Amino acid sequence: xxxxxxxxxxxxxxxxxxxxxxxxxxxxxxxxxxxxxxxxxxxxxxxxxxxxxxxxxxxxxxxxxxxxxxxxxxxxxxxxxxxxxxxxxxxxxxxxxxxxxxxxxxxxxxxxxxxxxxxxxxxxxxxxxxxxxxxxxxxxxxxxxxxxxxxxxxxxxxxxxxxxxxxxxxxxxxxxxxxxxxxxxxxxxxxxxxxxxxxxxxxxxxxxxxxxxxxxxxxxxxxxxxxxxxxxxxxxxx
Amino acid sequence: xxxxxxxxxxxxxxxxxxxxxxxxxxxxxxxxxxxxxxxxxxxxxxxxxxxxxxxxxxxxxxxxxxxxxxxxxxxxxxxxxxxxxxxxxxxxxxxxxxxxxxxxxxxxxxxxxxxxxxxxxxxxxxxxxxxxxxxxxxxxxxxxxxxxxxxxxxxxxxxxxxxxxxxxxxxxxxxxxxxxxxxxxxxxxxxxxxxxxxxxxxxxxxxxxxxxxxxxxxxxx
Numbered sequence: 001x002x003x004x005x006x007x008x009x010x011x012x013x014x015x016x017x018x019x020x021x022x023x024x025x026x027x028x029x030x031x032x033x034x035x036x037x038x039x040x041x042x043x044x045x046x047x048x049x050x051x052x053x054x055x056x057x058x059x060x061x062x063x064x065x066x067x068x069x070x071x072x073x074x075x076x077x078x079x080x081x082x083x084x085x086x087x088x089x090x091x092x093x094x095x096x097x098x099x100x101x102x103x104x105x106x107x108x109x110x111x112x113x114x115x116x117x118x119x120x121x122x123x124x125x126x127x128x129x130x131x132x133x134x135x136x137x138x139x140x141x142x143x144x145x146x147x148x149x150x151x152x153x154x155x156x157x158x159x160x161x162x163x164x165x166x167x168x169x170x171x172x173x174x175x176x177x178x179x180x181x182x183x184x185x186x187x188x189x190x191x192x193x194x195x196x197x198x199x200x201x202x203x204x205x206x207x208x209x210x211x212x213x214x215x216x217x218x219x220x221x222x223x224x225x226x227x228x229x230x231x232x233x234x235x236x237x238x
Numbered sequence: 239x240x241x242x243x244x245x246x247x248x249x250x251x252x253x254x255x256x257x258x259x260x261x262x263x264x265x266x267x268x269x270x271x272x273x274x275x276x277x278x279x280x281x282x283x284x285x286x287x288x289x290x291x292x293x294x295x296x297x298x299x300x301x302x303x304x305x306x307x308x309x310x311x312x313x314x315x316x317x318x319x320x321x322x323x324x325x326x327x328x329x330x331x332x333x334x335x336x337x338x339x340x341x342x343x344x345x346x347x348x349x350x351x352x353x354x355x356x357x358x359x360x361x362x363x364x365x366x367x368x369x370x371x372x373x374x375x376x377x378x379x380x381x382x383x384x385x386x387x388x389x390x391x392x393x394x395x396x397x398x399x400x401x402x403x404x405x406x407x408x409x410x411x412x413x414x415x416x417x418x419x420x421x422x423x424x425x426x427x428x429x430x431x432x433x434x435x436x437x438x439x440x441x442x443x444x445x446x447x448x449x450x451x452x453x454x455x456x457x458x459x
């Protein structure tokens with residue numbers, strides 16, 4: 001049997017007195033085990049304090065966040081209805097428009113449309129919001145819709161996380177956005193320059209087909225869903 | 239435990255042990271949100287705030303937090319600061335908050351922050367932990383700003399939205415897309431590595447005439 005190389009005395013690992021494996025990982029210094037009650041109390045106290053702090057900060061931040069959202073929405077309504085004199089918000093309840101929300105319903109998340117009126121009090125059209133998943137995440141869109149003429153007035157993307165430089169052209173490409181002006185419903189997306197000239201065609205953005213198609217889809221789906229409601233409301237003379 | 243001076247605690251994280259450029263920590267935000275200078279700055283400030291706040295609390299309560307649940311407690315502390323940063327950004331700079339999106343929430347799992355708590359703040363006095371957090375946070379911000387400046391100049395032809403080259407410039411869109419993050423980080427790491435190697439080489443050359451030659455194997459035997 002071959003002799004193992006001699007190890008210098010000071011390098012030799014002595015077996016631990018406690019019987020631990022020689023050369024094994026060094027034993028961490030013994031800690032007295034902490035009682036479960038103490039562990040739970042510590043984490044519960046920390047969690048409670050964290051919750052309290054977050055609630056306080058939320059109380060301060062939330063009014064500001066909501067005010068900003070409301071401002072963005074107001075500006076967007078002005079834009080897609082092309083400067084209405086006044087705006088009236090209606091809640092959509094059971095297929096009918098109502099000026100007052102259902103009791104107990106959150107007015108922020110409730111489905112609603114915004115009717116723009118011109119200086120003579122004549123309706124210009126409705127501002128309608130919609131959302132659907134695009135290429136990266138949900139795309140939030142608002143558009144103006146003239147229900148009596150079945151035409152889209154204008155479109156604006158409120159929020160999207162589409163790829164910068166490509167998908168975000170649905171917000172930044174002015175010719176794509178302009179393509180929605182006075183387009184007849186329902187819309188049809190066509191490849192840029194390949195349309196037949198029909199007034200329901202919208203040129204899609206090259207390189208952002210999915211994002212463009214999503215925007216067109218959102219508008220069509222919202223019109224399909226809301227057109228009967230809006231026409232019924234117009235029929236009532238309201 | 240290696241003994242350090244307060245100055246070393248502060249300066250170490252800024253350059254010599256820069257979290258992004260040397261330790262390669264916190265790369266997720268460094269790659270994802272550095273497409274403009276403004277985003278880099280906002281992410282840098284948010285991370286700085288979370289790091290300093292958590293280090294302060296972890297160092298203050300290090301004796302109270304039982305060893306068994308320390309990681310959970312650190313995460314809880316970090317997550318609280320991240321939520322605060324998220325809400326404050328949404329209230330104060332909503333446009334930037336929209337750009338940074340989910341990456342603010344993801345500061346919770348930034349290894350750089352948890353790493354400083356476990357390796358430093360949980361073992362050192364409060365003052366030293368603060369210095370260390372300030373240094374590391376500044377280093378992180380510097381790295382993010384380097385990447386953001388590089389990417390915004392090449393990818394958009396601007397700095398902080400101010401156009402630099404006029405209409406004649408065709409932006410290299412790839413630099414503001416995700417691959418641009420990897421390319422930029424690669425270039426910066428390459429430059430950093432080259433610079434460090436040159437520095438260590440010049441030290442070797444200078445030492446050569448007076449250096450103590452290491453005994454070779456035969457001589458030692």
